[in-house]
Amino acid sequence: MGKFTIVCWLKETMKESSMGSVRADKLWSRFEEATACTTNMRKSLGKTLKKIFPNIVVSTTRDKATKKTVNLYRGITWKSDSSHHDESVSLHDMRQYIPDTAIVLPRCGSDCIKLAIPSKIISNGNIVLKQIDIYRDHWELSIRGKNVDLRAIDIDSSLCTLSKDTIPEILSLVDKVKVCTGLPAKLTTNGHSMQYSSKCEEEHISIQGDENSSCKTLRSHDCNQVVQWSALTETCYVCQVRCRPYKNNNIPVDKKSTPQEDVEAAEILDVEDTLNLDGQVHKDISSILSSVFKDAPEDMKVLLQSQYDAVQCKSPNQRRWKKEVISLCLNLWIRSPKSYNDLKDSNMLILPSGRQ
Incomplete structure (x- = not known):
C-alpha cells in the first residue's frame, strides 16, 4: 500500500452531501478492507478526511442493534457505484x-x-x-x-x-492543498541583529480579505511549496529548518555587517553540510534521523521522532504517542512512579502523563 492511499481512496469513494452521513466505524471498515492497512492509520484517516472535506460535522448516534454510541460524519456520503463507470x-x-x-x-x-x-x-x-x-x-x-x-x-x-x-x-x-508561506522574519532580538542563511529569500505575505495579515517572511530556495495535510503551521519542513535565524551577538543593530560576517552567519545556519535535504529522499524528520543516526537502533529513532512531534504540538492534549513509546513509559512507571515523574519533570524528555 502506497503512502498516498488515504487521499486517493477518499476522493474515489466519498463525496460531499449536505444531507448525507456516514458512520465512522463503517468508513474505517471499508477503508481497511480496500487497502489492507494497519490499525495505526485510523487517526490519519480521520485527520485527512477533515482536510479533504472541511465542512463535515462530527456527531454521535446510537446503534439500534448494539445500543452503543458511535461517531457519525455528517456532510458526506458514499459515491454510488455508477459514478465509477462514467462515460470516458x-x-x-x-x-x-x-x-x-x-x-x-x-x-x-x-x-x-x-x-x-x-x-x-x-x-x-x-x-x-x-x-x-x-x-x-x-x-x-x-x-x-x-x-x-x-x-x-x-x-x-x-x-x-x-x-x-x-x-x-x-x-x-x-x-x-495548503501553500507554504515561510517563517516570520525577525530582524532583531534583544538589541542584536538576526542573521539568516543566504539560501532564503524575503517575501511580504498577506491573506486575501484580511488586511491585518500582512507580514514579512523568509522562504528557502528549496521550499517544498506545500505543507502536509496534518501540519499545524503554514510552513513546510525545509523552510522550518533552513530559515531559522542566527543571533550574532557581535553585530549591534546600528552596525552594518560586513560581507564576511554575513557569510560566517549563513554558514552556521546552513544545514546542507550535515543534512542533505535536496531531492525526494529527505522529506520528513524520520528520514533525517536515519541520515544523522545511521547506526542507531530503531527504538532510539522512534523516541527521537516522538520528541520532535511532541515539541511541535501547541497543547499537551494534541500529543499522540506510538505504542513503542507508551510501552516503554508504562514499564518505567510500573517499576517506580516517582522516578518516572522525576524524569518527566526534569524537562529533558517530553513524556506521557502518568494519569493517562
Missing part, C-alpha cells in the same frame, strides 16, 4: 467541462490542458497561483514555477480514465 471522454473533449473558476493558461497542446486556480496567499503584491497540467494518464501541480511532489503530500496523480468529473475533482483537491 478524450482529453480534447474535457475542455468543455472546465469550471468558470479555473484560469485556462495559454500554450495548451493537444496532449495537455494547463489550468490555474488562485490561492488565498498574496506574495509581494501578487496572488500565488496553483498551476495544474493535466495529461492523458496523470496530472501535475506547480506553485511559484516549481513542481510539487504530490506523493509527498499523499496524493496519487495518476489517471486511469478521463470523464467529465475529472477536472472538477482535481481542482477541488488542489484548492484544499
Whole structure:
C-alpha cells in the first residue's frame, strides 16, 4: 500500500452531501478492507478526511442493534457505484467541462490542458497561483514555477480514465492543498541583529480579505511549496529548518555587517553540510534521523521522532504517542512512579502523563 492511499481512496469513494452521513466505524471498515492497512492509520484517516472535506460535522448516534454510541460524519456520503463507470471522454473533449473558476493558461497542446486556480496567499503584491497540467494518464501541480511532489503530500496523480468529473475533482483537491508561506522574519532580538542563511529569500505575505495579515517572511530556495495535510503551521519542513535565524551577538543593530560576517552567519545556519535535504529522499524528520543516526537502533529513532512531534504540538492534549513509546513509559512507571515523574519533570524528555 502506497503512502498516498488515504487521499486517493477518499476522493474515489466519498463525496460531499449536505444531507448525507456516514458512520465512522463503517468508513474505517471499508477503508481497511480496500487497502489492507494497519490499525495505526485510523487517526490519519480521520485527520485527512477533515482536510479533504472541511465542512463535515462530527456527531454521535446510537446503534439500534448494539445500543452503543458511535461517531457519525455528517456532510458526506458514499459515491454510488455508477459514478465509477462514467462515460470516458478524450482529453480534447474535457475542455468543455472546465469550471468558470479555473484560469485556462495559454500554450495548451493537444496532449495537455494547463489550468490555474488562485490561492488565498498574496506574495509581494501578487496572488500565488496553483498551476495544474493535466495529461492523458496523470496530472501535475506547480506553485511559484516549481513542481510539487504530490506523493509527498499523499496524493496519487495518476489517471486511469478521463470523464467529465475529472477536472472538477482535481481542482477541488488542489484548492484544499495548503501553500507554504515561510517563517516570520525577525530582524532583531534583544538589541542584536538576526542573521539568516543566504539560501532564503524575503517575501511580504498577506491573506486575501484580511488586511491585518500582512507580514514579512523568509522562504528557502528549496521550499517544498506545500505543507502536509496534518501540519499545524503554514510552513513546510525545509523552510522550518533552513530559515531559522542566527543571533550574532557581535553585530549591534546600528552596525552594518560586513560581507564576511554575513557569510560566517549563513554558514552556521546552513544545514546542507550535515543534512542533505535536496531531492525526494529527505522529506520528513524520520528520514533525517536515519541520515544523522545511521547506526542507531530503531527504538532510539522512534523516541527521537516522538520528541520532535511532541515539541511541535501547541497543547499537551494534541500529543499522540506510538505504542513503542507508551510501552516503554508504562514499564518505567510500573517499576517506580516517582522516578518516572522525576524524569518527566526534569524537562529533558517530553513524556506521557502518568494519569493517562
